[in-house]
Amino acid sequence: MKRAQRFKRVATETSKRPILSNRLKAGDAEPPPSQPSHSLTTAVVKPRSDSFPIPEIPSPKMTILPYAFFQIDALDLAPRLLGKFLRRDDVVLQITEVVEAYRPNDSACHGRFGITPRTAPVFGPGGLAYVYLCYGLHSMLNVVADKEGVGAAVLIRACAPISGLETIQQRRGQKTTKPVLLTGPGKIGQALGLSTEWSNHPLYTPGGLEILDGPQPKNMLIGPRVGIDYALPEHVNALWRFAIAGTPWISAPKNTLRPPSS
Numbered sequence: 001m002k003r004a005q006r007f008k009r010v011a012t013e014t015s016k017r018p019i020l021s022n023r024l025k026a027g028d029a030e031p032p033p034s035q036p037s038h039s040l041t042t043a044v045v046k047p048r049s050d051s052f053p054i055p056e057i058p059s060p061k062m063t064i065l066p067y068a069f070f071q072i073d074a075l076d077l078a079p080r081l082l083g084k085f086l087r088r089d090d091v092v093l094q095i096t097e098v099v100e101a102y103r104p105n106d107s108a109c110h111g112r113f114g115i116t117p118r119t120a121p122v123f124g125p126g127g128l129a130y131v132y133l134c135y136g137l138h139s140m141l142n143v144v145a146d147k148e149g150v151g152a153a154v155l156i157r158a159c160a161p162i163s164g165l166e167t168i169q170q171r172r173g174q175k176t177t178k179p180v181l182l183t184g185p186g187k188i189g190q191a192l193g194l195s196t197e198w199s200n201h202p203l204y205t206p207g208g209l210e211i212l213d214g215p216q217p218k219n220m221l222i223g224p225r226v227g228i229d230y231a232l233p234e235h236v237n238a239l240w241r242f243a244i245a246g247t248p249w250i251s252a253p254k255n256t257l258r259p260p261s262s
Contacts, residue, residue, distance in 0.1 A: 062212040067204045070126030074103050074145035074152035079220060079242045081143065081154060085212040088192050091164035093182065094214060097157040097243040097250050099225050104151050106235055121199040123151045129201040129209060131194050138186025139194045143203060143211070158183040160249040183251040219245035221257040
């Protein structure tokens with residue numbers, strides 16, 4: 001995928017994450033030797049669906065994205081995450097929509113008031129998970145971006161199911177294969193069985209929750225972010241929401257998304 005166009009800057013089931021003793025230091029170029037990033041082979045089965053098409057992946061061999069992949073500006077990382085895969089145990093989801101929701105000078109950023117017990121993970125090195133509760137109910141999965149101390153992350157808004165459909169449906173409490181199953185950030189956290197205890201989990205190491213490489217989408221949609229009316233106008237109107245064009249697995253509102261201007 002070409003580098004993203006630089007637009008105007010302006011729960012039901014929860015599970016504790018594994019305890020990790022290794023923590024990357026600022027400036028590290030690769031994961032610690034004890035937690036290497038490598039290729040893994042997984043049996044991915046396309047769920048049968050009589051009501052809606054489920055995306056297929058090109059190969060059963062999927063590679064965990066390396067630490068260096070996440071060490072970039074959040075506005076560059078967001079579109080690069082489209083088409084990538086989230087995996088936790090038997091559940092594999094393909095990322096179809098992201099929101100670049102947090103940057104250092106962004107009035108919608110959770111870290112705008114500095115480091116707090118809740119926002120501390122946002123200031124970690126890129127590649128960590130940041131999971132927060134919305135309205136005290138919904139676990140929202142974010143991918144930390146950039147170098148340690150910057151305070152930036154990308155919110156995952158929607159996905160398509162690739163495998164583990166029965167587990168996803170059980171966690172979501174919905175027996176459906178329609179996009180309503182996974183179009184919304186709270187639904188992603190629920191489908192993956194996440195809680196805030198998954199914050200600081202490294203997404204570039206095998207085991208637990210991982211992000212794996214995936215196909216580059218042919219076309220992309222952009223638009224303003226959702227639910228940040230409290231922010232400054234330039235940040236409310238910034239085109240920092242990204243989605244794969246042509247997929248039904250996109251959250252509402254869809255009418256604010258459009259192709260990037262050439």
